Amino acid sequence: METYLVGGAVRDRLLGRPAGDRDWVVVGATPAQMIHAGFRPVGKDFPVFLHPQTREEHALARTERKTAPGYTGFVFHAEPTVTLEQDLERRDFTINAIAQRADGSLVDPFGGARDLEARVLRHVSPAFAEDPVRILRAARFLARFAPLGFTIAPETLALMRGMVAAGEVDHLVAERVWQELKKALEMPQPSAAIALLRDCGALARLLPEVDALYGVPQRPEYHPEVDTGIHTQMVLDMAARLAPGDALVGFCALTHDLGKALTPKAELPKHVGHEHSGVRPLRAVCGRWKVPAEFAAVAEIVCREHLNVHRLAELRPETVHDLIARCDGFRKPERIAQLALACEADKRGRLGLTETEYPSAPLLLKLHAAAAAVSAGHAVAAGLEGPAIGEWLRKARIAAIRDARGS
Numbered sequence: 001m002e003t004y005l006v007g008g009a010v011r012d013r014l015l016g017r018p019a020g021d022r023d024w025v026v027v028g029a030t031p032a033q034m035i036h037a038g039f040r041p042v043g044k045d046f047p048v049f050l051h052p053q054t055r056e057e058h059a060l061a062r063t064e065r066k067t068a069p070g071y072t073g074f075v076f077h078a079e080p081t082v083t084l085e086q087d088l089e090r091r092d093f094t095i096n097a098i099a100q101r102a103d104g105s106l107v108d109p110f111g112g113a114r115d116l117e118a119r120v121l122r123h124v125s126p127a128f129a130e131d132p133v134r135i136l137r138a139a140r141f142l143a144r145f146a147p148l149g150f151t152i153a154p155e156t157l158a159l160m161r162g163m164v165a166a167g168e169v170d171h172l173v174a175e176r177v178w179q180e181l182k183k184a185l186e187m188p189q190p191s192a193a194i195a196l197l198r199d200c201g202a203l204a205r206l207l208p209e210v211d212a213l214y215g216v217p218q219r220p221e222y223h224p225e226v227d228t229g230i231h232t233q234m235v236l237d238m239a240a241r242l243a244p245g246d247a248l249v250g251f252c253a254l255t256h257d258l259g260k261a262l263t264p265k266a267e268l269p270k271h272v273g274h275e276h277s278g279v280r281p282l283r284a285v286c287g288r289w290k291v292p293a294e295f296a297a298v299a300e301i302v303c304r305e306h307l308n309v310h311r312l313a314e315l316r317p318e319t320v321h322d323l324i325a326r327c328d329g330f331r332k333p334e335r336i337a338q339l340a341l342a343c344e345a346d347k348r349g350r351l352g353l354t355e356t357e358y359p360s361a362p363l364l365l366k367l368h369a370a371a372a373a374v375s376a377g378h379a380v381a382a383g384l385e386g387p388a389i390g391e392w393l394r395k396a397r398i399a400a401i402r403d404a405r406g407s
Helices: 008-015 031-036 084-089 112-118 126-130 133-148 154-165 174-185 190-200 202-206 228-242 247-255 258-262 279-288 293-310 317-326 334-348 360-372 376-381 387-405
Strands: 002-006 023-027 048-050 057-060 063-066 074-077
Touching: 002 008, 002 084, 008 112, 023 084, 031 048, 031 057, 063 084, 126 154, 133 154, 133 174, 133 190, 133 202, 154 190, 154 202, 174 190, 174 247, 190 202, 190 228, 190 247, 228 247, 228 334, 247 293, 247 334, 258 279, 279 293, 293 317, 293 334, 293 360, 317 360, 317 387, 334 360, 360 387, 376 387
Parallel strands: 023 057
Antiparallel strands: 002 023, 048 057, 063 074
């Protein structure tokens, strides 16, 4: 029985990055031997065990064979005769198919260390094409490592295009798509994920509402980048910069301008009312991929209100109050902070404007804090009851907004 450190822990060490969870593969053992050694079985589909002291996962070396379309149609084979190389060959990318012996030396049959040096994301074997989730994983990994200079290998991109053409992505279930999309939105350069999905054709199948934004022009005086799809990518990366690891703000960035794809051609490059027309395609995305309710709610707020926030300094105190109320910002104050971040990402996610100030964000937070400091308890203390409390509360909060703004 031999044990090897595998996967991300080895990859990240070679990249000089902090290591996360450590995964191990065990060669030459049976489940009975693992249990006898004190390991606790936890795997459902194939033998995985928790180490009795470290609680780290140890999986028996295995092979897999595709038996049906999609990503669930696999049969796994884990026997003591399965070699380390056979186990590594079933993995997705060469940079994840490196093993480390106890003495620190590497087992790297597929050139993963070389691809790390070259900053290339490359599939291990043609078996990559058997699992459509790997298209999403490629996008996620590129969003993670693009800042380090990683690109997709041409042959891997060609394989992904073939998978899309063969209809493999059509077999993906909503929960898995959302899981991978959410992780990509948490990465430092999520635009790389969207660009790769578009390049291989998967974006048009999974997120046609986003794919439709490419080639749609905007007014160059407001959007020097012109193309709405490129703007969306820039907003995504700005959101990742302003709110690192925040997938909710990232999802708002991804979907805030969906209405621009619906603008009649005769009206281009103007997009009058796109903040309202974007709600319908946004709801379609959320329904298709079972997006969590709070993600969907805040994304709809950003879609509907982002132009109002951009011109916040021009709005009357009454209008500001009603904007906050529409967001449910008095009960859920975090939504106002999320709205401010997403709107700042929108404004700064434009060619040549990435370093500009966005005064609407701190102003929105200031006015919201002033209004939220007024509570129903003040009205009750004044002896008010019933509907009179709501009327007093609105007037008092508007006054607080007016005082905070100094107008």
